Amino acid sequence: MVVTGAGLEGVVAAESEICFIDGEAGILSYRGFDIHTLAEHSTFEEVIYLLWHGRLPNRTELNELKGKLVGNRSLPQPVIEFLRSVPRSPPMDVLRTAVSMLSLHDPLAQDNSAEANARKAGKLMAQTAAIVTTFDRLRTGKEIIPGDPSLSFAANFLYTLTGKRPDDLMERTFDIALTLHADHELNASTFAGRVIAATLSDIYSAVTGAIGALKGPLHGAANEQVIRMLLKADGNVQKAVGMVHDMLERKIKVPGFGHRVYRTEDPRATHLRRFSEEIGRRTGHLDLYLASSEVEKTIKSEKRLNPNVDFYSASTYYSLGIPVDLFTPIFAVSRMAGWTAHILEQYQNNRLIRPRADYTGEPVGRRWIPIEER
Amino acid sequence: MVVTGAGLEGVVAAESEICFIDGEAGILSYRGFDIHTLAEHSTFEEVIYLLWHGRLPNRTELNELKGKLVGNRSLPQPVIEFLRSVPRSPPMDVLRTAVSMLSLHDPLAQDNSAEANARKAGKLMAQTAAIVTTFDRLRTGKEIIPGDPSLSFAANFLYTLTGKRPDDLMERTFDIALTLHADHELNASTFAGRVIAATLSDIYSAVTGAIGALKGPLHGAANEQVIRMLLKADGNVQKAVGMVHDMLERKIKVPGFGHRVYRTEDPRATHLRRFSEEIGRRTGHLDLYLASSEVEKTIKSEKRLNPNVDFYSASTYYSLGIPVDLFTPIFAVSRMAGWTAHILEQYQNNRLIRPRADYTGEPVGRRWIPIEER
Numbered sequence: 001m002v003v004t005g006a007g008l009e010g011v012v013a014a015e016s017e018i019c020f021i022d023g024e025a026g027i028l029s030y031r032g033f034d035i036h037t038l039a040e041h042s043t044f045e046e047v048i049y050l051l052w053h054g055r056l057p058n059r060t061e062l063n064e065l066k067g068k069l070v071g072n073r074s075l076p077q078p079v080i081e082f083l084r085s086v087p088r089s090p091p092m093d094v095l096r097t098a099v100s101m102l103s104l105h106d107p108l109a110q111d112n113s114a115e116a117n118a119r120k121a122g123k124l125m126a127q128t129a130a131i132v133t134t135f136d137r138l139r140t141g142k143e144i145i146p147g148d149p150s151l152s153f154a155a156n157f158l159y160t161l162t163g164k165r166p167d168d169l170m171e172r173t174f175d176i177a178l179t180l181h182a183d184h185e186l187n188a189s190t191f192a193g194r195v196i197a198a199t200l201s202d203i204y205s206a207v208t209g210a211i212g213a214l215k216g217p218l219h220g221a222a223n224e225q226v227i228r229m230l231l232k233a234d235g236n237v238q239k240a241v242g243m244v245h246d247m248l249e250r251k252i253k254v255p256g257f258g259h260r261v262y263r264t265e266d267p268r269a270t271h272l273r274r275f276s277e278e279i280g281r282r283t284g285h286l287d288l289y290l291a292s293s294e295v296e297k298t299i300k301s302e303k304r305l306n307p308n309v310d311f312y313s314a315s316t317y318y319s320l321g322i323p324v325d326l327f328t329p330i331f332a333v334s335r336m337a338g339w340t341a342h343i344l345e346q347y348q349n350n351r352l353i354r355p356r357a358d359y360t361g362e363p364v365g366r367r368w369i370p371i372e373e374r
Numbered sequence: 375m376v377v378t379g380a381g382l383e384g385v386v387a388a389e390s391e392i393c394f395i396d397g398e399a400g401i402l403s404y405r406g407f408d409i410h411t412l413a414e415h416s417t418f419e420e421v422i423y424l425l426w427h428g429r430l431p432n433r434t435e436l437n438e439l440k441g442k443l444v445g446n447r448s449l450p451q452p453v454i455e456f457l458r459s460v461p462r463s464p465p466m467d468v469l470r471t472a473v474s475m476l477s478l479h480d481p482l483a484q485d486n487s488a489e490a491n492a493r494k495a496g497k498l499m500a501q502t503a504a505i506v507t508t509f510d511r512l513r514t515g516k517e518i519i520p521g522d523p524s525l526s527f528a529a530n531f532l533y534t535l536t537g538k539r540p541d542d543l544m545e546r547t548f549d550i551a552l553t554l555h556a557d558h559e560l561n562a563s564t565f566a567g568r569v570i571a572a573t574l575s576d577i578y579s580a581v582t583g584a585i586g587a588l589k590g591p592l593h594g595a596a597n598e599q600v601i602r603m604l605l606k607a608d609g610n611v612q613k614a615v616g617m618v619h620d621m622l623e624r625k626i627k628v629p630g631f632g633h634r635v636y637r638t639e640d641p642r643a644t645h646l647r648r649f650s651e652e653i654g655r656r657t658g659h660l661d662l663y664l665a666s667s668e669v670e671k672t673i674k675s676e677k678r679l680n681p682n683v684d685f686y687s688a689s690t691y692y693s694l695g696i697p698v699d700l701f702t703p704i705f706a707v708s709r710m711a712g713w714t715a716h717i718l719e720q721y722q723n724n725r726l727i728r729p730r731a732d733y734t735g736e737p738v739g740r741r742w743i744p745i746e747e748r
Binding site for chain 1: 375376377378380381382383384385386387388389390391392393394395401403405406407408411414415416420428430431432433436452456459460463464466467468470471474475477478483484559560561562563565566569570571572573574575576578579580582583584585586587588589590591592593594595634635725726727728729730731732733734735736737738739740741742743745746748
């Protein structure tokens with residue numbers, strides 16, 4: 001048996017053509033395209049296509065994909081009724097349940113052919129977004145807004161969430177944020193999805209498990225923890241730095257810093273830092289950026305840790321007017337692109353993922369003790 | 375980086391005190407107790423306690439656990455209404471969704487303390503069983519049967535499913551079947567559950583993911599495939615053997631044979647083979663045992679593969695009067711004991727489970743191509 005460190009750190013669990021990370025050099029690329037290239041040129045729809053197909057779409061292919069994302073947006077009525085019935089529940093629990101429920105209303109749910117799975121991936125991209133926006137509209141007593149086919153995925157999301165069409169800066173910021181969160185190799189949620197898919201279970205089972213993993217504070221929930229910290233400091237620089245010093249003294253992990261893979265700056269943070277400033281200035285939340293910036297300096301000098309994807313996405317999403325408890329669900333909306341790409345790849349060349357445990361328990365062969373003698 | 379074979383075969387992913395398997399010697403033990411010892415002496419309730427606490431319960435502790443399993447059996451009304459609304463849906467999809475939904479009605483759902491998690495594990499044991507039996511009662515237009523506190527977990531399950539109190543042989547057979555399926559180290563569903571829990575996500579997220587993994591035909595769904603094969607042969611020995619020969623010729627995997635870990639007889643199959651015969655004789659389904667037995671001989675001589683846990687559990691469950699599409703959900707009811715034990719263990723000494731991929735895709739640094747030129 002191959003004995004490794006805890007948490008499978010540095011252990012190769014699968015071959016993949018999707019995502020490359022060099023944690024020492026701070027390189028992240030999807031299908032060979034550097035994340036900086038994609039952030040500069042690509043739309044999220046192009047990234048979805050790229051992750052699924054390994055190449056950029058031509059105009060016809062892109063329009064077809066956009067049509068699918070719009071066409072699949074409407075939710076089965078029982079899912080809407082479910083969302084209506086749980087207005088005070090934690091959004092990640094609601095999302096996990098609603099996505100699981102989608103399979104009950106999909107005639108292709110049990111069809112594990114490549115064609116059916118590609119179609120289901122398309123539905124999941126559209127419907128996960130619709131679940132998040134529909135849930136928020138319902139819980140705030142507002143009308144559900146049908147998507148606008150003329151809008152991009154990013155603009156449509158913000159529009160159906162807030163009821164307002166975003167301006168160009170807001171749309172472009174959110175679009176790039178979706179791209180930056182779209183995939184990250186065998187992160188815990190994607191890996192959970194691949195473990196589930198590798199039993200040849202269906203794609204709904206796999207992404208439902210992935211959503212459950214993303215919910216954890218050591219994974220997707222960190223962005224929500226970051227903004228709660230910044231808001232607790234009222235976006236005040238001195239207060240924020242003081243809070244962080246206090247956390248360091250009490251050996252509490254400061255959310256949004258450090259990463260299992262990166263030993264240098266997370267290339268996604270580079271972009272999100274800029275957005276946090278730009279969009280913060282635009283919407284009157286520059287204080288959150290300034291506080292974030294000082295917190296970053298403090299953690300860098302005292303702990304030598306770099307901000308990860310969650311740190312500046314927190315203030316960026318807040319400045320975009322997104323409710324705090326939707327930050328992690330929105331992470332799920334973007335990562336759905338990567339989850340589905342990895343699950344489709346897993347099916348293509350499948351092997352059951354079944355490691356072993358190092359047994360550290362009682363010696364085997366314990367004698368039975370009758371209950372009276374226990 | 376540590377490069378390993380596909381599917382993490384033979385790779386140690388965690389330390390664990392719960393389950394030991396020696397695949398060469400055919401040894402399986404829970405917390406140091408050999409599975410044969412447990413099959414001879416233990417009840418499923420004792421096994422649940424053992425998996426959670428590492429030792430056998432005394433009379434008081436056992437009674438307390440039994441009280442909890444009965445006390446937690448009733449389902450939140452919205453979960454019952456959901457079960458009522460999907461009578462024709464695949465039971466594993468329904469179970470996955472219903473278990474995910476339970477968290478929305480549990481005030482402790484977001485409390486990740488050890489005490490809260492222990493309580494949630496108790497609820498999950500009881501309510502998973504209740505979901506399966508309630509769903510079947512509702513979809514067949516029958517009254518929901520409240521549990522009988524005087525019955526064991528096994529007898530209560532059969533009673534609330536069928537409306538008939540099982541005789542001693544049926545109860546004991548089902549009880550031992552639950553014990554045999556209760557845990558199996560880092561099988562794919564348990565591993566999926568630990569990957570999810572290791573983000574410090576909640577126990578409902580982790581078991582929901584595990585249910586999704588168990589659904590796969592390379593994992594829990596195999597028992598259902600076995601019985602469908604036997605029924606297709608009308609329990610006829612010649613027909614069954616002919617079908618299997620045909621599958622072998624067409625290189626189709628015969629369900630219920632071979633295992634990632636065992637190189638000799640799966641010790642669970644030893645017991646289930648006997649039950650298949652005993653209970654088959656009692657309930658008039660000996661033909662299924664006889665057909666199974668010949669299929670076993672055929673696969674052994676032609677493929678040198680041994681039956682695994684799924685092969686004889688299929689005819690055993692069928693002879694117990696359990697509907698075929700509940701075989702995998704019942705596997706989930708038993709494995710919930712192991713899932714929750716592993717998830718609690720993961721929380722106790724947690725590290726994020728985050729492996730790496732071996733990148734085999736396009737060279738990094740692809741140049742952006744404007745859409746007009748694609």
